Amino acid sequence: MTKEHPTGAKLPRIGMLLAGDRSYPSFAAFCEGLGALGYAEGQTFAMEARFSAGQLDRLPVLAEELVATEVDVIAVIGAVTLQAVRRATSDIPIVFTVVLDPVSAGLVSDVQQPGGNVTGVTNFDPAQAMTQIKILKQTLPNLARLAILGDAGVPDTLPNLYTAEAEAAGLHPQVVLLRGVEDIEGAFEAFRGEGAHALLSLEVPRTSTHGRKITELAVSARLPTMFGRDLARYEPLLAYGTSLAAAARQMAGMVDRILKGAKPGDIPIECVTQPELIANLTVARRIGITIPPKVLALADEVIG
Template identity: 30%
Template sequence: MKNSAKKMTFLLFGLVLLLAACGGGNEKTTESTDNSGTGTTEEAESFKVGITQIVEHPSLDAATEGFKAALEEAGLNVEFVEENAQNDQSMNTTIAQNLVNEGVDLIFANSTPSAQAVKGATSDIPIIFTSVTDAVGAELIDSMEAPGGNVTGTVDLHPDTIANTVAFLKDELGAKKVGTVYNTGEQNSVAQIEQVKSLLEEAGLEIEEAAVSTSAEVKQATESLIGKVDSLYIITDNTVVSALESVIEVASANQLPLMVGELDSVERGGLGAYGFEYYDIGYEAGEMAVKILNGEATPSEIPSAYPANLKLLINKGAADNLGLEISESWNAEVYE
């Protein structure tokens, strides 16, 4: 009898321990004791956000900084998984798949190729893009107002940018034949060049094109335009902008005015640009991400946005090199 009672006691004790263990389960704890020991505080939800950028250059880098700042300023607990393809399309695709496999909560795609790669890799994970020129033409969204699907973001081409630049080339610089260098493999560049060609033709100007596929080809391509053109216009082509110093060197040596597509490129030595701060469009993309991560909206419910605050920035050093006086009528900001 005594042995049986002992056995029963051990069995009951073991059952109590088992039930206690099962009661812990795998549920996520949402409360924890605070440091004062006087109560409990809710544990902040954490997120894993993937960042994919096609190449390093100041404009794209600034957009990524703006995106991250928006999430951090919103007070979100975020772990960033940041990747850069260094303009390698194969790596770009691999990065997209790796971020999906990582199980991130949201992907920030900085550039058209980056956004296209991640869209091809997932239809479930929310995607926010920036530094995309033609989001509809790149088949990332259905329309700016109603993106549809799991993708939305901010584009990097203000509707007036190219038209204003063409007018400046003709009316203020007296251009007649404009040279350009771009990567025919970048959808965003092809879309811009088509618009540039159309507007130049309307203005009675000619265009001379030089195509590249890598940044190593940029200098030679620019040199091939010498003697054929009286000015240069470099759009927001990722391949060319990543090697912009090569273009600036050739333009400066041959006294050719160089209009560019972004303000950062003016600071690097381009003569001028109608543009905006890439940090700002990255920040606005980050604000979209905050809404999605907080469960306030889905990508399909957030309209894609154009950049605001378009302005003309002129590089004084480049203007001086050309013997060009900066006119008050330009209403330009001057970078010195």
């Protein structure tokens, strides 16, 4: 049911900033979340969305653009995006998602009482890295050398976490951080040079934006690849984690509360962890491996 808006009244303006592009599932999920709450773009609210398409250096400019449009609230995805918007405004309410640990990162003071103009939803699951590596080891019993692909433009929290978990699992990790799409082929050359047995691609802006190229190169190299749950659309061998779309839909609920008068600093930060495993048998056949039945039995979805 669409919310009614008084004729002639100014429509509330919702801003959104993403480090990815318009095809990013979290953008659609956020819009769906607003729709489920009765919002209709152009009828009950106006949307101002900006996308950096993996070019993180554009985020500060896009954040300034959003602030200049005088939006009533800004929704952001990712810590680096949140930081850009926070530098642009200390007044406009900001709602975030896909921020691992906002307290440790110094983005908020307390999860129950964030304070200031920021609140949001974290999807951080401290067990995700360990579980992804465990699934890879179950799939590839001889796994010893694990390539880890990340993003040089964001904090090194994830690469450090995955490196530690790989070492704890008895693996030799090889971390490459992308500075742009031009680095991807060089990364695969480095993986081949080190004799990587599998690739774990982290859920960060550049790997998310260029996921299709990464999986195409992985198939060509016959390199088994694990992505996060929402990047299953790029057809890696395996995808595991919490759907970022679920967090984005929950973020829409926080935006609704703020538009109704709630102060962001008084809204406790919420956590969403709903992990799913997707296995792609078509890719398995193309790269010449067999996904063991015990791994397929864990899968929420099997493709091919």
